[in-house]
Amino acid sequence: MLVVDAVILMGGRATRMGGAAKGDLRVDGRTLLERVVTAAEVARDRVVVGESGESMLPPDVRVVREQPPFGGPAAAVAAGVHELAPGGDAVLLLAGDLPFVAVAIPLLLAALPEDGDGARAVDADGRPQHLTCVVRRTALDAAIAAAGQLDGVSMRRLLEPLRMVDVEVPPTATMDVDTWADANAVGATGGGTMSVSDEEFDRMLADWADRVRAELGIVDAPLDIQQVLGVAGVAAHAIMRPAAPITTYLAGYAAGLAAAAGADAEAAARDALDRVRRLAAP
DSSP states (O other): OOOEEEEEEEOSOOGGGTTOOGGGEEETTEEHHHHHHHHTTTOSSEEEEEOOTTOOOOTTOEEEOOSSTTOOHHHHHHHHHHHSOTTOSEEEEEETTOTTGGGTHHHHHHHOOTTSSEEEEEOTTSOEEEEEEEEEHHHHHHHHHHHOOOTTOOHHHHHTTSOEEEEEOOGGGGOOOSSHHHHHHTTOEEOTTOOOOHHHHHHHHHHHHHHHHHHHTOTTOOOOHHHHHHHHHHHHHHTOTTHHHHHHHHHHHHHHHHHHTTOOHHHHHHHHHHHHHHHHOO
């Protein structure tokens, strides 16, 4: 019989939600984290890495913290695996903000190959979900050891050497909560530190962008905030967190050079962002 453990990641700074404790948001009366922990009941051993917030967790579920704090998903996975009891065959790796992930877990376990390293969900667009997967313990231990310094390392990079089977799951299974719009889409409510709406958050960003453009003397510079945030998010998740500001800076620099050479400024910015998004996309 397959012995499965679970590592659930509830870290990050929720910067796209104004720093709100998104794990405390509730769907049908339970926090996001409570729902994921319950979904992983098939596991012999469950470890949460990050903050448990207001969640009421079973006494056998341990909560630990990666080092350094906010060191990224690979560091968090390593911290969680370190806490697991020995002797497990496979590890479920789950994000703590997946309120409907329960439906995916039996599909992943059924797809775990005998001659491969793991199985991972793919979303409705065919994108692999590295925090909705199951990995054989020996393969995961080897990947963690091979990665060396884990601070800032992405899940894609950590799991890249492994032979993973892609598994189609219902679209709801991979719905996570990164923005207020996501929270609305999954029907999430509450959250003790929820302090601004999507509209207010967007207004604050737009006001800051206007101040920056005025300070730099580029008040007419085109700016699609949502596109920039989207590219930064892809770079942060697919590569590593520090890749986000570097990527957007270089895209802006390239767009500026193109505009200086006579290209339409808005088109140049859009093209630069599209190109780096494709480059970073998993």
